[in-house]
Amino acid sequence: MAESNLDNIIKRLETATIRLEELAKNTNFGQSGSAASDSATAASDNTPAVQAFDDIMNGSVQKFIELSNNIGSPVKEQCEFFIQALKAQRQLIVTASKSKKPDQETFTELINPIKLSMNQVCNVREQNRQSKLYNHLSTLSESILALGWVMVEPSPTSYLEENINAAQYYIIRVMKEFKEKEKIHVEWTAAYTQILNELKDYVKKHHTTGLAWNPKGGNVADAKTATPAAAPAPAPAAAPAAKPDASKLFAELNRGEGVTSGLRKVDPSERKQKPVSNIVKASAESTKVAEVSSKPSRQVLEGNKWSIENFVGNKNIIIENTEIRHLVYIYNCVDSTIQIKGKVNAITIDNCKKTGIVIDSVVSAVDIVNAKSVQLQIREKAPTVSVDKTDGCQLYLSKECGEVVEIFSSKSSEMNVMFEKDDDWTEIPIPEQFKTKLIDGELVTKPVEHAG
Template identity: 35%
Template sequence: MAATQPLQDMLNRLHDRLAAVEAKLGVAPRSPRAASAVAPAPVPVQVAPRIEAYDEFTQTYLTPFLTAAAKLGPEVEKYGEIVKRAFVAQRMYLVAASVSKKPAGPVMVLLAPIQECMKEINKLRDNRSEFAHHQNMLNEGIQSLGWLCVEPAPKPFIESYIGGGDFWGNKIRVQYKTSNPDQIEFVASFKTLLVQLMAYVKEHHTTGVTWNAQGGDVANFSSVASAPAAPVAEAAPKPAAPAAVGGMNAIFAGIKSIDQSGGKTSGLRTVTKDQQTWRKEYKGSDAPTPAPVKAVAPKPVHAAAPAPAQDPICEIRNGNWFVAHQKDIFTLSDVNLKQQVYIFNCNQATLIIEGKAKTIALDKCTKTKLIFDSAVSSIEIVNCKNVQVQSKGKVPAVAIDKTDGCLVYLSYEGRDVQFVTSKSSEMNVAFPQAEGSEEYIERPIPEQFVHRITDNDTISSDVSDLYSH
């Protein structure tokens, strides 16, 4: 016992020192046993200036939006919390970039929480709700966070969603212009949030997310230091506690298997409605008359149940890429110039193609954004609605057919592209004004022409005066 006393004294002194350090740091004291069970705290990540700027941005513009959402009641406050989670996840992605080297593509583990928020907002949309316009505005605006995957011009990407969100915001303004200023504040604060996000991106991430060339592997960051918390799995239903022996539990145990008739009802058939002679329609007659059978009209074709959602597809068929039914941020890597890429029936997706493809076709897509490096031959946009296409390099030709709403972003070196359009509307092209410029000029692609018969018995076609300004 005496031999162990010096060791005990040393441990006591060490414990006292730890207690003093904890007191200075403001950490609540804990028992030595509990302290030994706690894992060592992770090394804090150094905050880069652009992250400090992001925190200042959210404090200045996200907080007023959340306050405005709370004023409209618990339903809209719930929408605000989803937006808040999306911006927190966006910060996590930017923090990872500030301490990591640039990876080959977007880090889907860090993008997953943002995608979940987008899905959650989209699922809440209900045209019967009194907040239908609010849901649509937030659903449109929150997709601007997809700028994290956009290079080299993320600012126009955000701007396109500001316009879409403002469309629904104007409906709220008209409805509550004179009756509820809190509604107007909600719309204005959300638009300001997106506009200031665009300003932040322009200042700190001009050509895309800024990575740290001296940093570590982003996979280590995403899996250890700052991976988003795993979703809590639904608890499995607890098995019912076994009934106590005796008492009422013993009496009713196994009641479902008891034949209370003592076997007298076994083998008897069920008496249907037309065989129940006590009914009013059978009185005064010796034999029951079968009830008339009502003819059932065939269901109209449009009443059929909607087809189930199809699973996303990405595979090589006959040496070419086939991508279909994508709904989130999706990256296709290792495309070579001998391969064609066919994209079909994607809805509200952001598609990124890395590599130079032979041709690219976008077919039957809605509210989808396509970002690709370059193409050898052309890109075709067919049967689409409200799509955006961005070429980071060169593409010789763009064909637009049977499409309503199409915006094409070009690089400065790709300005010599040739457009071929037919049966399409609301077409626009955006391109840099000068080499290296961050500002894009947007011009409409004419869809209205004036045709005349000439003296040579031919037809002359000129662009309508609508496009002369």
């Protein structure tokens, strides 16, 4: 009898065990079907690549958002579109972690949200060209293409570095303008620089040869239906502005490394060499310099920045082996002549006296500030020349440059432009005196013309 009862108890325990195992299998240990699904989705989103991206979003990006909000409009609005682009990029990374690499048409559709937000970042700058925060806006818009690394193979890190460098010119200008005024702007540039550097390190580690897809994953369409873990949300976005047509630009980016496939390396002997004219040149006799710098002179390339500082009476300073990503900073040079060969990103001439600078070509701008009696000769092209707090500035423009350059001046005097015309040079002064009248409720300003 006792033995029979024991057999019954064992059978009942086995039956209960089977039922418990089936129940656990169906409900994922007491979770509802929806909760189990959400848990599985969250787990699939928590790959090392996604987690590392979230670390950036929850760290340096949050600090950048806070600083942008404190600075206010229009920096705040541009930051919101920047964050939208980052969130769209996170969604793409999540999708890639679950999916096999799709065809080009599907991929173009996937990156469209990133492109739209990038366009909006550029729009904010174009709509606020008169803003005192224009350099801040240019910092983001000039480097926003860095987020296009997802379209580049096999070296997205190099592509990132090139676009990150594009921000350095405007970062320097922001720091120069606000270093002694408002510390928050300097902190803002540091926070943005940190984001870019962290993004570069992230791509180098997790997407070495391009956006990492999952070879064992499913179709992109299936991955898109999954709900991603929420990334930090910025403040409500401003109303979308009309976006420029950037389809051609992104069509080129989509080609990845093919962008440069049609180019060939030009031998130095084939390059068109323009002789240095006698306009800006070293004189045979050294001028007597009244003011001599006590600091040692230096001519050095640090990262992507050339520093030429504290030269006195040196008529033969030559910078060669330049690259398009290089910045050139010329500081506190007196009675010297400097030649910069090749095409560089931007040039700043700061606190120089009786100094001549000869350059070939500049991608961004030449900035002359706090200078006296300087001469600048542009042998090829420069889209912008800015002259600020300078007394005595002679600009010599090639015919090629004269057709495209824009010259901005403020708090400066004795400025003249010389340009090539009919194999000769024509000189025109930049106005220093202006006349303003109130006409029909609007201020109308015109330069004062002096009859000779």
